[in-house]
Amino acid sequence: xxxxxxxxxxxxxxxxxxxxxxxxxxxxxxxxxxxxxxxxxxxxxxxxxxxxxxxxxxxxxxxxxxxxxxxxxxxxxxxxxxxxxxxxxxxxxxxxxxxxxxxxxxxxxxxxxxxxxxxxxxxxxxxxxxxxxxxxxxxxxxxxxxxxxxxxxxxxxxxxxxxxxxxxxxxxxxxxxxxxxxxxxxxxxxxxxxxxxxxxxxxxxxxxxxxxxxxxxxxxxxxxxxxxxxxxxxxxxxxxxxxxxxxxxxxxxxxxxxxxxxxxxxxxxxxxxxxxxxxxxxxxxx
Numbered sequence: 001x002x003x004x005x006x007x008x009x010x011x012x013x014x015x016x017x018x019x020x021x022x023x024x025x026x027x028x029x030x031x032x033x034x035x036x037x038x039x040x041x042x043x044x045x046x047x048x049x050x051x052x053x054x055x056x057x058x059x060x061x062x063x064x065x066x067x068x069x070x071x072x073x074x075x076x077x078x079x080x081x082x083x084x085x086x087x088x089x090x091x092x093x094x095x096x097x098x099x100x101x102x103x104x105x106x107x108x109x110x111x112x113x114x115x116x117x118x119x120x121x122x123x124x125x126x127x128x129x130x131x132x133x134x135x136x137x138x139x140x141x142x143x144x145x146x147x148x149x150x151x152x153x154x155x156x157x158x159x160x161x162x163x164x165x166x167x168x169x170x171x172x173x174x175x176x177x178x179x180x181x182x183x184x185x186x187x188x189x190x191x192x193x194x195x196x197x198x199x200x201x202x203x204x205x206x207x208x209x210x211x212x213x214x215x216x217x218x219x220x221x222x223x224x225x226x227x228x229x230x231x232x233x234x235x236x237x238x239x240x241x242x243x244x245x246x247x248x249x250x251x252x253x254x255x256x257x258x259x260x261x262x263x264x265x266x267x268x269x270x271x272x273x274x275x276x277x278x279x280x281x282x283x284x285x286x
Contacts, residue, residue, distance in 0.1 A: 062096065062130040064088040069108050069119045072097075080117060081136060084108055086128060102134040146175050154182045159192030168199055177202065180227075184234050188212065202227050212239045 064086030073080040082103035085095045100117060103109045106128060112118050143162060147169060151162040160182070168178050177199070185195040194211070201207045207224045214222050214233045222238070224230040233239060 060132075062086070062094065062132055062135070064094065064128065066108070066123050066126055066128050067093065069103075069123065071109070071117060071119065082109055084128075084130070086130075096130060097136040098130065098134055099136060102130075106130060144169075150175070150179060150182060154186060157182065157186055157191060157195070160185075160195065161192075164192050164195070168196070173199055173203075180231065184231060187234050188239060198230075201230070214239055 066084060067087050068083075068085040070083040071080055072083055081097050081099060083095060083097050084103070085093060087093050098106075098108075100109065104111070108120055108123050108128075109117055110120050144166065147162055147165045150165050151160065154160050165178060165182075168181075169175065181195055181198045181202070184198055185191070188194060190198075197210055201210055205226065207230055214224060214230075215238050216222050217236075217238070222233070224233055
């Protein structure tokens with residue numbers, strides 16, 4: 001996995017390089033884009049191999065010396081479980097979560113006179129054996145390694161996060177297309193909204209509703225007919241009306257609009273004063 005993350009980190013460095021000529025810039029962008037997709041393909045392939053690999057065999061019992069005992073109550077369910085840390089004969093530490101019943105059975109906790117669960121401090125430093133079948137699974141949700149890598153690599157895209165990427169994945173979009181859409185979003189300085197708009201355009205094969213227009217090398221408006229033409233147009237920089245995505249950009253536009261509005265009011269006020277001054281004079285002349 002380290003090689004794949006390093007590959008994506010190297011791509012980040014490459015993406016900052018820009019050539020002086022338009023043709024060289026286009027070639028470099030295309031190379032970077034292809035490299036990203038290839039790196040992602042390798043990552044997906046290796047992740048698939050890891051997920052398909054059989055789990056290592058477990059020993060009959062988890063043995064060691066008790067280092068700590070912690071009671072933890074789930075705020076949603078109100079269920080209390082016991083987290084125990086043990087140190088093995090090789091000095092390695094392991095942490096497990098077990099149920100109240102199992103913890104009472106192995107002597108880690110006990111019930112007081114009122115029926116409340118309390119830690120058995122005398123168990124600390126003592127040897128213990130725990131049946132692996134009684135260990136509860138970690139309650140923390142595991143993140144998909146590919147989705148997590150993409151979220152990290154494109155973390156500078158406004159509004160982009162792991163949940164947005166996985167939401168697209170849950171709709172049946174492959175990670176390859178997701179990576180392409182993320183790269184194109186970054187190229188147009190877009191945000192998560194643009195990312196979703198690109199995916200929808202590909203799904204419907206309709207690129208007319210995207211919030212920017214396309215032109216050829218001569219500035220003539222063009223209309224992409226497929227995903228490949230869209231990628232080429234964006235990577236070549238043949239787009240206009242790029243979307244404003246950041247809050248600061250929107251604030252600047254609002255200030256500009258307000259300034260123009262006040263200027264217009266000032267001009268209108270001067271015109272009104274001029275008109276009101278002329279009216280009495282005109283009336284007197286008559």
